[in-house]
Each structure stands twice: as structure tokens, then as C-alpha cells.
Amino acid sequence: MFTPETLDTALIIFDKAEMPAGVDMLLFTTALVMFVITLFANV
Known part of the structure; x- marks a missing residue:
């Protein structure tokens, strides 16, 4: 399940990768x- 928090975390991981x-x-x-x-x- 994706939430805004999950997406933010994913972006941080991608950014550091x-x-x-x-x-x-x-x-x-x-x-x-x-x-x-x-x-x-x-919805």
C-alpha cells in the first residue's frame, strides 16, 4: 500500500542509491x- 510517507521514503532511497x-x-x-x-x- 502506497501512502505519501511511503512515497517520500522511496524517493529518499532512490536519491541515495x-x-x-x-x-x-x-x-x-x-x-x-x-x-x-x-x-x-x-476511492
Whole structure:
């Protein structure tokens, strides 16, 4: 279950991970999509 706190934590982890920009963006986009889907599923 994604919450704003979970998303913030994920962003911090991604930020500290020092991954290539493309991979970092892919992970961020995936997390964002899952977060939005979770929001709609809860409505």
C-alpha cells in the first residue's frame, strides 16, 4: 500500500542509491504510477 510517507521514503532511497539517471527515473515513475493506481483503487 502506497501512502505519501511511503512515497517520500522511496524517493529518499532512490536519491541515495546513486543509480544512473535513467534507472532512477524509471523507478520513480513506477512508484508514482503504483501510487496513483492505489489512490484510485481506494476511492
